[in-house]
Amino acid sequence: MSTNESNNPSDFCHDSTEQRILVGLSKVSLALKSQSWQDAGRYGLSPTQVQILSLLQTKGHEGMGLSAVAEGLAVTPATASDAVRVLVEKGLVQKKPSPEDKRAIAITLTAKGQQLAIKTACWSDLLLDAVGELSELEQTVFLRGLIKMIRKLQEAGQIPISKMCVTCRFFQPNRYPNSDRPHHCALVDAPFGDRHLQIDCPDQIMINSRD
Ligand code: SF4
Incomplete structure (x- = not known):
């Protein structure tokens, strides 16, 4: 060798x-x-x-x-x-x-x-500081990536379904293309950007839910 x-x-x-x-x-x-x-x-x-x-x-x-x-x-x-x-x-x-x-x-x-x-429910300052090391753009890209990974793992049954925008009945993705707030939440009737995509929203109702 x-x-x-x-x-x-x-x-x-x-x-x-x-x-x-x-x-x-x-x-x-x-x-x-x-x-x-x-x-x-x-x-x-x-x-x-x-x-x-x-x-x-x-x-x-x-x-x-x-x-x-x-x-x-x-x-x-x-x-x-x-x-x-x-x-x-x-x-x-x-x-x-x-x-x-x-x-x-x-x-x-x-x-x-x-x-x-x-x-x-409060995260420690240490962990928040670590996330704060990322720029605003890096945080947004990271959040999007995490949501994709979580969704994939949920579909594979590896982790419980959480209350994310991407699986929400009220979520209207890319309703305003070319905007810095391209998505729409029909519950509060307001546009929002990737940075505000939710992972655990208390108001979420799953797509196809009969509630
Ligand atoms: S209700 Fe919550 S999870 Fe659903 S689209 Fe609005 S912010 Fe996202």
């Missing part, structure tokens, strides 16, 4: 741009995981428990069933059940009959859980 050859897999596994993007994303994901453990730990919770508070916050008084919580977080029903049990013990969530179906149980936030959900 010449001195230029190597047995180190990292020397030839990451040589395509696609692979290097994935390596980069895995490094960012490490920072996100570590930060979410720190943030959740500050309140004596696990990241899964914090995610449940955040998910329930989007549902208001209606709440969610246990299977919907598990599906929304892409965890097993047993994991969701354990996390919800701890949140009930801490007085952060409650179980009550669903307003839609009295035989079903809806999980909702208590007033204390609501307050904590708001506090834990």
Whole structure:
């Protein structure tokens, strides 16, 4: 073997741009995981428990069933059940009959859980600063790329469907071509640009939904 050859897999596994993007994303994901453990730990919770508070916050008084919580977080029903049990013990969530179906149980936030959900929803300055390193144009291109990747993974069933503009009944893409705000949100009847494409909009209604 010449001195230029190597047995180190990292020397030839990451040589395509696609692979290097994935390596980069895995490094960012490490920072996100570590930060979410720190943030959740500050309140004596696990990241899964914090995610449940955040998910329930989007549902208001209606709440969610246990299977919907598990599906929304892409965890097993047993994991969701354990996390919800701890949140009930801490007085952060409650179980009550669903307003839609009295035989079903809806999980909702208590007033204390609501307050904590708001506090834990804030990203740390460290992560925001890292995103702030990107210029406005870079952020817009990155956001578009992320939305494409998320959509592809959702279609493949690898991650839960989230409430994005691109899957929303109210989204009218490129209604105003050649404008800096080419898209239209029919819900608020206003144009908007790529920079404001939503990934988790509380008002989103899925295309083809019968709601
Ligand atoms: S309702 Fe929300 S998700 Fe739907 S198009 Fe408007 S901003 Fe996007």
